[in-house]
Amino acid sequence: MTSKPSNPAKPSNPANPAKSNESSRPEPVDLAARAATRHIVVVGGGVGGLIAARECVKVGMHVTLLESSDAVGGAIRRAELDGVVVDAGAESYATRGGRVRALLAELDLSDRIVAPAAGGAWLAGIPGVGAAPLPVGGILGIPGNPFQEDVRRVIGWSGAWRAYLDRIRPPLTIGHNQSLGRLVSSRMGAKVRDRLVAPVTTGVYSASPDDVDVDIAAPGLNAALTSVGSLSGAVQALREQNAARAAQAPRAAQAPGAAVEGLQGGMMVLVEALVADIEKLGGVVRTRARVTRIASSGDGWVVSADVADVGVKDVDATEVDAADADASAGFAEEATAQLDLSADGVVLATSEHAARRLLAEAAPELSLTTAADAPEIEIVTLLLAARALSGAPRGTGVLTVPGSHTAKALTHSSAKWDWVREAAGDRHLVRVSFGAQGEPAATAGLDDDAAARVALREASALLGVPLAEGDLVDAHRARYVQSQPASIIGSGARREAARHAIQSVPGIAAVGAWLAGTGLAQVIPDAQEEADRLRRSLLWD
CATH class of the missing domain: 3.90.660.20 (Protoporphyrinogen oxidase, mitochondrial; domain 2)
Known part of the structure; x- marks a missing residue:
């Protein structure tokens, strides 16, 4: 006689199966209650730091943001010239991806979005020409038609004929060109590289075209070159693909108008809205607080800072002699205090140099990675x-x-x-x-x-x-x-190595342009994702 196999899924108490299964279920996690016990310290008040602080505080975490200067905003700043208030740093954002626009909508700033005027840019310093309008219809200055009148005006007939050879010569190392400058000069000649492409990469990325990675700066260009067989043809094909993709995309995902947009009243409007939202949700934003050390303490961290006054709200502060203050931080001739904050998590939102200095003790593997020139x-x-x-x-x-x-x-x-x-x-x-x-x-x-x-x-x-x-x-x-742009050759590997070293330390995160690449369109989504990674680890692990 054979016995029937037992059924592990069958409840042991047939009379009340729900009750018998209840004891084996994990206790439900009250994330709101757990979040209320977590304290996050954000070091640095640029846009990346403000975004990270907002992401953490909006789920109920306690958040303290410390900024060493007397104003938050980082590369976004404001200036007043004879009563006229304007942007003194970043003045716009790239529309690609739609993430900046989505944030502006969350902050009720959609009605402040403005597009630049239609007038185009010019080129200056052209040998034998002086100045001329920047040709239209290209990608990163690479023309789709070298005989186009505004292109020929910049590179001359000799430059146009040299660029035309791109159409009739065999493809070179197709699909494997990494350096934008070397690709352009080999296919279309030095005049296209030096007079059309170099002004764009220097103005946008502060970098020579030889140091710019094609696949990062112009995604799809190498693939189009492989398909079409010429660089100018690849430019035309890629522009057509991008136009078709934009036409088919949902309206909310498109980047209407120009490739950049700004805000009525300047980009500081965004910074002020972020600060207001953080404080409304219970976060603390404190300026003139220079973080000097981040040290592990049990399951968390202690963040030490020099603050410019002794009236620190809601925290314990120990007064120190003003003579001990660091003059470089601007605190030399005023009373200072040492502020020690206990934290469950720390977000570094500083420059690369400052982040590496502050994480030397907490994330020693970071020192083994290569720092970028800035x-x-x-x-x-x-x-x-x-x-x-x-x-x-x-x-x-x-x-x-x-x-x-x-x-x-x-x-x-x-x-x-x-x-x-x-x-x-x-x-x-x-x-x-x-x-x-x-x-x-x-x-x-x-x-x-x-x-x-x-x-x-x-x-x-x-x-x-x-x-x-x-x-x-x-x-x-x-x-x-200026942090090194993401489009510089080798910057991706450097950033990933640094990010891995930081993320391997529980409770530590880092955001900002030195990790995400320059521009709000890269900094904002990166800060949102890194803050989400940190808060998940603190609430679920």
Whole structure:
């Protein structure tokens, strides 16, 4: 006689199967209650830090954000020139992906979104030509038709014929070109690379085209080259593909209008909205608090900071002698306090240099990875009373051929943005940018007045109009370190190695442009995802 196999799924108490299974079920997790016991400290008040703080506080976690300077925003900052308030740092965001727009909608800022004026950019410093409009219809300056009139005006007949050889010569290392500069010069010649592509990559990425990764800067271009057989044909094919994809995409996912957008009143509107939302949800945003150490403590962390005053709300502070304060942090001649915060999780939202210094003890493997070069960029904004600029003689901005000018780019802000034009009245706002990868800003060693004079001379040369010192109403100078763009060759591997070293430490996360790549379209989704990773580990593990 054979026995019947037992059925493990059958309840042991047939009279009350629900009751018998109940004891084997895990206790339900009250995530809200668990979140309320977790404290997150965010170090750094740039957009990445603000996004991470908001992501954590909106699920009920306690959040304290510490910013060493006297204002949050990072690369987004504001300046006032003779009563005109404008962006002094980042002035726009890329529309690709739709993540920035989605955030703006969450913050009820959709009605503040503005598109730039239709006027195009110019190129300056073209040998034998001087200045000319930037040709339309290309990708990163690579033309789809080298005989197009505005292309030929920049590269000349000899450059056009050399570029045309791309159409009739055999493909070279098809599908395996990594360097944008080497790809362009081998296929279309040096004039296309130096006069069309280099001004774009220097102005956008602060980098030589030889250092730009094709697959990152222009996704699909190598694949199109493989399919079509020529670089100019690949540009045309890729533009057609992108246009068709945009037409088929849901309206909310499209990037309407230009490739960039801004905000009425400037990008600081976004920063202020993020701070207001964080504080409304119970988070604390504290400026003038320089974090000096992050140390493990049991299952969590202790974050130590020097703060500029002793009135610290809701935390314990120990006063220290002002003579012990770090003068470089701007606290030298005022009372300071040491602030020690216990944290379950820490988000580093600083520059790469600061993050590596602060994580030397907490994440020692990070020191084994390679740090990226980060150029120091300066933007000098000029308020000008110059009638010669009326009518925007050279569009909304100017890019320079590398080596031709001390400035890498110029933005005619009052021609580019209607809200700036209205704020300036009959005057003009011009932003002049200095500095690039491997090239220090020409204004770096100058005082503010001298830097303004250099910017004025550059503006006159780039815009092709005489500008005298008497035309200068006011000036503002902003300096910041630009993280290495994601499109630089090798940056992806460096970022992934650094991220792995950080994420291998429980309770530690890092966000910002040095990990995500430059621009809000990359920083914002990356910060959202990294904050989500941290909060999941603290709530579910």
